[in-house]
Amino acid sequence: MILYGRDMSPFARRVAIWCSLQGRELERRQLQVAGPEWDLVKAVNPLGRVPALVLEDGEVLVETWAIIDHLEESAPEGKRLIPAGGAARRAMLQDIAYATSTGEKVVALVYDKVRRPVEFHYPAWIERLESQIITGLRAMDGRVPVEGWMSGTDQPGGGDIATVVSAEMARLVFPGIDAGPLPHLDRLIAQAEEIPCFIETRPKV
Ligand SMILES: N[C@@H](CCC(=O)N[C@@H](CS)C(=O)NCC(=O)O)C(=O)O
Known part of the structure; x- marks a missing residue:
């Protein structure tokens, strides 16, 4: 998976740590949303916001809550970071x-x-x-x-x-x-x- 967003973004950093604690492989694109790199972010998320997570099959997820929802849903039981209920x-x-x-x-x-x-x-x-x-x-x-x-x-x-x-x-x-x-x-x-x-x-x- 590829994560767009710098560690300076608390949202992108949250996704990066989440992936790491779940033992997931992650490639990082530490792009800035202010400045010339914005076009590269917009190419992935039309709104030009981070985080954006590109899944192994190329599907793009945006918005932290939706990304986390996918990470939790697709993680094996012992790797989930939010209690089930x-x-x-x-x-x-x-x-x-x-x-x-x-x-x-x-x-x-x-x-x-x-x-x-x-x-x-x-x-x-x-x-x-x-x-x-x-x-x-x-x-x-x-x-x-x-x-x-x-x-x-x-x-x-x-x-x-x-x-x-x-x-x-x-x-x-x-x-x-x-x-x-x-x-x-x-x-x-x-x-x-x-x-x-x-x-x-x-x-x-
Ligand atoms: N609701 C979004 C907030 C993400 C967010 O605010 N990202 C900032 C960087 S920390 C951003 O992309 N700002 C550029 C913009 O909103 O135009 C989420 O949870 O993913």
Whole structure:
């Protein structure tokens, strides 16, 4: 399979880590959606967005949730990263939801604060995004257990992946955003950073 999207994208990085933890072979195309490489992304996803995953038979999947759905459905029982049902599944999907929503706000802030020329900044909107990132990070911290993985098993699950990539992205790109102490997130990130696929995909700013 071929994954389009850089590790700087928390969405693409999530798919890359997911594939790795499931033991899948993955070729990477670390293309930037802003700039001249956009045409190469559009050739795969007409909307010019990442991640896009090209399957072995050439079929293209877009949107992280749809890609993850395929990875989960096609994985053998012991390799699935989301529980099959019940309260555990519901909780993990909410872990993913909080982390993904926060990640979306971080990406929005990149476009509205970093990429948009200063004369076109809308300060009230930037302030709103920053406050959502802060409350999002705090909500994520509150969902991380005191020890172990959010999955409740001896290995990271889908919620752990989503939480770590969104929190790391927020810190790497906007180190000035102060959400106060986030001890559980700090611990989870440190734990994840002992696993090769988290280290290898850590974006370099
Ligand atoms: N809802 C999408 C969001 C993906 C997303 O926002 N990707 C960004 C890069 S981090 C992108 O492609 N931005 C370019 C654009 O939306 O035009 C998903 O979950 O896959």
